Each structure stands twice: as structure tokens, then as C-alpha cells.
Amino acid sequence: MVFLNFFISGISLGSIYAIIALGYTMVYGIAKMLNFAHGDVIMVGAYVCFYAVARYELPPVLGVLIAMLLCTFLGIIVERLAYKPLRQAPSLAVLITAIGVSYFLQNAALLLWSSNPKVFPSIIGRGAYKLFDGALSVSHVTVLTIVTCLLIMIVLSLFINKTRLGKAMRACSEDKSAAQLMGINVNATISLTFAIGSGLAAVAGALLCSAYPTLMPTTGSLPGIKAFTAAVFGGIGSIPGAFLGGLMLGVIEIFAKAYISSQLSDAVVFAVLIIVLLVKPAGLLGKQVTEKV
């Protein structure tokens, strides 16, 4: 039963990683860039949600929606101003710009909202379902997180595979110039990808801070790096891969905390990542690209 408890909290943490990893993986798939500022969009989303719910006492659902809306805008603006002029630039220049954006968001948050940690009110209350005469307790946040993650996963898969816009996104990620020749607006598609990724980041921010209620300007960085690891774990660029990678990473992290050592849990997570990449160099579900000579 203890094992099951750990497993469920692992799945819950993993669901949050999965939602963040989706944003990383979609942006990577289409723009071939590592968007290190993604973790900070989570933080912005969490702050917006915090102010909407705690200060202006809006209903939590509305708070999350506002956060999603603002983060979507933020994602589009950042893409337009910082990444779009660098479409043709070497990938390292884009990486550094993303890091610059990450610094910018963190320090802007520091100025706007100060470095004092804020206690995030859970968007769904702190109750828990008791199962098996209280031997297994699953908090509402956990259930909400897992359900949201599944929902996002299903909707996103349908969107990517069944709609015209999704088809355009797949085409762009495969070959940008060919997509352009087929009449797809590549720039708009990339903006759309950033918009979706940032919107998801806002949801992840609200869920993350509901489960771990300390909110600071640096809240997003570590989950951001972990989710990035999750995306690589599952095979970066692959959406089911991000889902699987996120879940596995969450479970491994919680188990490592519980059974090995809480101080070394990060080391265990990263060690598993390294082993996976050595066996499958493109991640669990990534496409192995054979080089033509």
C-alpha cells in the first residue's frame, strides 16, 4: 500500500512534467530549438493564477484560464521579438537568446512580485480521497493533475493528427521549405506552436504550485530542466514520448526519494536518463535517424 501511495504521487508529479515536456517537445519538433525559457513561462503562469485567485478572489477555473491566455500571449510575443529574427542563425545563438529570455522573465518577476516566496492556494482545495479504510489517501490535486494531463494528451493528439492546423505543424516539423511550397504559413505555424506550448505551461504552473505550494521567481527553473530531461527521455520531438518520459521521470524521482535517498534523487533521475540514452540514443520513442553519406 505504501508502494501504491508512492506510485500515485509519482504519476501525479510525472503528469506535471509531462505537460511541461509537451511544450518543450513541440517547440523542439518544429523550431529545432531548446527553449530554456519554457520553465519561466510556468512561473509566470503560476503567478498570474496566484494573483487572480488569491488577490482578486476569482474562481480558480477563471484564474487558470486568465493565466493560460496571458501565457499564450507571452509565448507569442517572445517568439516574435526574440526567436523569429534568429530563424536562420546558428542553433547556439538561439539557445543563448532563450537563456537571455529566461533571465529576463525571472528578473522581471523579481521586480514585479519580489523574491518573497508566496504560498499558493490550491486551485481545488487540500482535501483527499480516502481509499481502503484510509490506508491509501489520494489528494484532490493529484486526481485533478492526472485527469488534466490525460485530457491534454488526448486533445493534443487529436489536434495534431486530425486537424488541418495539426497537419501543417507536422509538415513544418518534417521539412520547412517543402511545407512553405505547399502553401503552409510556416511563421504562423511556429507561432501557434509557441502559443500552445506556453498555454500548457500556464496549466502546468497552476497544477505544480497546487501540489507544491511555494511560489518564487525561480520556481520554474528546476521543473523546467526536469521536464526537458523528460522530453529527451521519451525522444525529443515525439508527443507520446514526452508523455511517457514525463510519467516515468516522475515515478523514478518519487521512488528514488522514497527508497534510495531524498538528497540523491536528482542524481538517480539523471543517471537513469544517461543509461536510457546510452541504450537508445534517440530516447524511448524517438525516431532513429540513419545518416546518409
Added chain:
Amino acid sequence: MRRLINLKRVEARRIYLTYFVVIAAYVICQTMSSTKMMSSSMRGMLVPICAYMVMAVSLNLVVGISGELSLGHAGFMSVGAFSGVATAILLQNLLPFAPVRLAIAMISGAVFAALAGFLIGIPVLRLKGDYLAIVTLAFGEIIKSILNNFYLGVDSAGLHFSMLSDTTRLLPGGQLIIRGPMGISRIMKIATFPAGFILVMIALAIVFNLVNSRFGRGFMAIRDDRIAAESIGLDVTKFKLTAFVMSAALAGAAGCLFSLNYSTIVANKFDFNTSILILVFVVLGGQGNMLGSIIAAAALTILPEKLREFSDYRMLLYAVILIMTMLITNNDNIKAFFQNILPGSKAKFQKEESDA
């Protein structure tokens, strides 16, 4: 020496220019600091700047020359820092003469970091591109976690170490050197600016010699086309591993110099953000351009200090400057503009194009 004379003139000129700039900067800074023309906050930054310069040069060997993105360079810095500082503390009574102790500590830091680089390099260098980058990031984090939980003590029976919690059980009179998350404290600050300058010169000499040797040509051949390089019989793993281990060793020495300038060091100081900071030096200075790395390292270490008058907006401004620099240096219109106003550069640019 013969190799330097045999070099193509452009390359030789660039190498001498780099040495010249470093020496000139050292002489100017040394005079300014001894004639009290330099503020004390600037004087305190001289050694860290030297350490960051060496870090940037060593990372440039991996990122610029060898063409592999490494996001865990701070890991090697911390291995070097901890092993070097521990060595310095162990030798404190044996070697009262600080400069020798500093030199031995830096060598020890370099050796341990090189060992770590070798162990990490074997698995890591099988991967490519972004996957390699993420694995170096992972190793950086693992090194940080391990050092955060590492305890090392010394007593009359020798060295003792333990993980997770302090179970070294030192005899009375023993001394606990590395104390897990508390790191090492009460370090004697024996790092000096001249020592830093010498380390920068050594790092430059090693990297330039390596780059202009059989190895350097191998690195660049592999960077430009791995398959072609492999097909003419270059041992890709050996070459990549050489660059990686060399770079780790220099980072280790730099880490040792860096931490012997402070009284306390903790493993969290050398985290992902430090790795990124050094990568920023390399990219901003130009990949493969050692002088650029050195200037970028100095400029970006001083910049936050100089922006202090903007107080709270300091780091925000830093971020904006970083983004704007990347946007401007990669803007085609601005590149063309500079080629038009600098008549010499256009011809030079075209010549370089045709050379390449």
C-alpha cells in the same frame, strides 16, 4: 616554437595578438591595482575573471573547436575546486610557501577533473548533438548532487570519506574537510592575480598548441564532417575524448583557482546556471575564437558590477543586453552595414569565404 613560425601568417598573428592582449591587460590591471587606481570591488574580481577566462577558453575547445555542445562544464569546475582545495588544506602544514601550494592544488584539481572528464567522456561522446548536450547537463547535476553529499575528513590514520551523512568517525584531532552541503569553509585565500594570469597564459598555450597540432586538425575535421573524417581513418572517439579531457583538466584548474579566492565554497555554486554563463562567454566571444572568449568572460563578469547603479534593474538590463547582442550579431542587415562602412573588412570577409 618551430610550429608557431611555420603557421599560416593569419593564424600566427591571431595567436600573438591574443597573448599580447592578455599580457597588456595584466600589466595595466596590475599597475592600476598597485597604484590604488582600481576600486576594491574591481580588485576582488580579478581572480574570478581569470578563472572564468580559463573556463571560457577550455569550453571553447569543446564547443568551438570540437563542435560538441556541453552544458555541464561547471561540473568539472566543481570537481577541480573540491579536490584542489582539499589538497591545499592537506598540504597546509607541509608546504608553508603559498604559491607552491597553490600550484600543486591546481595540478591536483586538474588531474581529478581530467579523470572525471575521462570517465564521463567515454559514455557521453557516443551521443550526438542535443542528446550529448542533455547528457552533459545530467552529469553536471549528478556531480553537484554527489558533492553535496560527500564528506571527507583527515586524521592521524589517514583520509576517510563517506556519502550522505558524516560517518567518517575521525579520531580526536582529526579535521573534517568537505562537509556535505556545507562544502568547505575556512579556506586560506591563497589565489592571487599573478597566479590567475599565469593560468590563463598556460591555458592559452595548451589550447593553441593543441588546436594547431595534428589533434586540432582532427577535431576540426570531425566537427565539419564526422563521416568524412572517419572514412580517412581518424579515430573519432579518441579525438573527441582528448578535447573533452583536456577541457575538463583546464576547468578543474580554473575551479581550484576560483575557490581558493573565497573562504567558503559549496557545490551549489557550480550549478547549471554557471555552466550556462560560461557557454554564454563562448558564444558571445565567437566559437573557436579564444581572444573573443577571454574578452567576453571579462566583459560579462564586470558588466553586472558596472550596472549596479541601476540597482534592481541590473539583471533585467543584463538579460536585455544579452538578447540584443545575439539579435544584432546575427542580423544580416547589420552585418552588411558593417561591411560597407569598414572598407577593408569586406575584402577580408570575401577572402575568408574563399579560403574556407
